[in-house]
Amino acid sequence: MEKNDTIKPTLLDYAILGLIQEKPLSGYGIRKLFEESALGNYSSSPGTIYPALKRLQKFELVKKITQSTTTTARFQITTRGGVILKKWLIKPIEKNDVEKKIDELLLRFAFMETLADKKQKIDFLTSFRDLLNTHIQELQAFYNIESNNMPLHGRLAFQYGIDSNKTTLKWCKKIISHLT
């Protein structure tokens, strides 16, 4: 009905789309997966999941399927939902993603396994790596100039930021060599 209204899926929406894309799941099944997998910190509370599913249904990214009266209804991704999911997966990584949305990039990577081809994966990872490199250099440059003006704990916290970006970079390189 609201097909033509634009929807801007949240990260949770994408996580749901990615999960049911593998196989249809009930609302409860989705909740259990979020609870147990621990991968990503998405809320599994009913007040989060069920309204999200309703939203996704409204925009026809998912649809309810009922095989028999005895089994629980499950949600399936629609063609439209699949298109939107894939578009999100392979869209170019932006500076801001690397600076503040590592979780989202990791989620994208996780779902790329079956939904992207090898070239797209490599593109994703090399772009990720390059942007990380730039970001780390910028952080380092900032640190070199400003560290003397920073309070001790601020400096140490900033160093943590650099450290963790370097870890991400290492991971990225490891995966690249793993895939090639």
Place this chain on the structure above:
Amino acid sequence: MEKNDTIKPTLLDYAILGLIQEKPLSGYGIRKLFEESALGNYSSSPGTIYPALKRLQKFELVKKITQSTTTTARFQITTRGGVILKKWLIKPIEKNDVEKKIDELLLRFAFMETLADKKQKIDFLTSFRDLLNTHIQELQAFYNIESNNMPLHGRLAFQYGIDSNKTTLKWCKKIISHLT
């Protein structure tokens, strides 16, 4: 006025309290700091900062001070605000903080510099370290059991989680030895 109503400050609220605790700042000054320091990804948009300041004023955690008619009004932390800030800084770290709220822990650490004594800092960091150790062991145990059932990319993303926790642990240990 609403003194007795409980307030549950958000992370942004704490960030503001921590900043103005050092020296009074205008709303604009706070916005600039969030924009430039890059430390923590807090929104610096007017629609975020000014309502937050209004909220903090309402609960009397900050108060407006005007030195002269020419200078811009600045916000100062109140006694009440100081108490709440300190309580947050030194409260025991929970399992969940280590699992999902590293940013908050880093922010707490940054503000502890002047607001906590050496023992409190060491307690904070050793507790952080111990909880991280436990968490990493749990992740590793989960990985050992489940990795064969995980899809490749899921496994790699999970490994990223372990890696980054290990980085946090290393940082933690480094700071501990730095302080002792």
Place this chain on the structure above:
DNA sequence: GCGCACATGTAATTGGTTACATGATTGA
């Protein structure tokens, strides 16, 4: 018969985002 896991919702509240709106001051 009791408790637990399964299963699905709604309602109130609220913080954050985005966009809009306004005006002063300052330096090129």
Place this chain on the structure above:
DNA sequence: TCAATCATGTAACCAATTACATGTGCGC
């Protein structure tokens, strides 16, 4: 004088959190 920066706000919208509410089916 014109653009940029300083400076402060409001309004609409929306997703997420928390709490409440309900009901089934299974195993002990």
